[in-house]
Amino acid sequence: MIMLNKLPEKTIERLSQYRRALLISLNNLKHHIYSHELAAMLHITPVQVRRDIMLIGYSGTLRHGYEIKELINLIGAIIDSEEGQKACVVGSGNLGKAIVSYFNGKRTKLTIVAAFDINPDKVNRVYAGVPCYHIDQMSKIIKSDNITMAIMTVPGSEAARVAESLVIVGIKGILNYTPTPVNVPDNVYLQEYDMITSLEKIAYFVKKNSQEF
Amino acid sequence: MIMLNKLPEKTIERLSQYRRALLISLNNLKHHIYSHELAAMLHITPVQVRRDIMLIGYSGTLRHGYEIKELINLIGAIIDSEEGQKACVVGSGNLGKAIVSYFNGKRTKLTIVAAFDINPDKVNRVYAGVPCYHIDQMSKIIKSDNITMAIMTVPGSEAARVAESLVIVGIKGILNYTPTPVNVPDNVYLQEYDMITSLEKIAYFVKKNSQEF
């Protein structure tokens, strides 16, 4: 387990995707997989697959490619933490619910253990196995349940306030699905994702492609 | 408007984000903005902002920075298409609804004009101003309404089938929020996004950061 400290960021992303692809293959009763098969599933090149796998120090066999279970385990050893990590969703609207149900059933070391909302109709209900609490209890529950990560799905107008509370209570990673970027200190890992950017990017390339004829 | 054919992909993404940041500033009654202000809003460096803006051929003024309205218009000229583009959402579950309501009110050239679902409880209803049709009507409506882009929010098990239909009916851009990657021909622009990957990546960096002490 050497050198793994400096895995490229993109490789980390792909490891997660490899694992999911591997699990699908496993379900199809496969035991081994070739780099080009994995590549096809992810729309990337076989070289990239081999290189990533090299970087994590795994070796396949020449004739059969990679042993699926072994590779899954190794990826887990790298990207999961043994104890597991807990996440919460802040904002139990459509997006919050979508995320919670999305995770439900997917067995990872990562679990969503709480949702928070301000709406009385939602608090004290359980959605897809995850209880929803009033946001006033957020700090208390994050601490008592030892939650390290938060997914923000509140309206943009609330984003700054929520992020601030999360940082204060000691959250270490934030995934912000709000349309409003937030600021956090350096020791908190922040990822912003905006659907509009994604769609506008697609729109741009659609337009561009259409102009090339 | 020269050379804009080869804008880096990352620059395209940022242009969309710049525009949103600029609109916020405009709402705050600002008329000009400095590269470092824009940078701070997006958590990037001022150099990157200046470089991107250079690439699209805009110039600010030395003392006041960039003229917000002008810049917004220029970005629009690059990433929007004049006629506008229409998108649909396939799958009217929580995620589909979240996306529809997310776009609602955001005024862009990009509009979501239809949703599709298989569930009779959902079809023929209007959510956030967007009508939901039965998926059997998808091809017909995409053609008649001249829809060019689709956002897939169906269950993973349906992904391949839906993508195939979309391609056949002539969709030019697909945003796949399904956990299952799909295959499309080269002339269709595809973007896959998986929330689990995002969260696992955050988990990895949280773990990594915590080990660095």
Place this chain on the structure above:
DNA sequence: ATAACACTGTTAATAAATTAACAAATAAAT
């Protein structure tokens, strides 16, 4: 046996993206 094939693993080359460095310009301050 040995040739042909189909893989992996890895280094080297290339391309893409980011950052550094600094000249040029202009307002404000002295």
Place this chain on the structure above:
DNA sequence: ATTTATTTGTTAATTTATTAACAGTGTTAT
């Protein structure tokens, strides 16, 4: 008037990411 402080625009350097190239090797076919 001249200096100082800022800010842009742009080239060059650096870093990061991807792709190409190919040696090494087990397997199969002849």
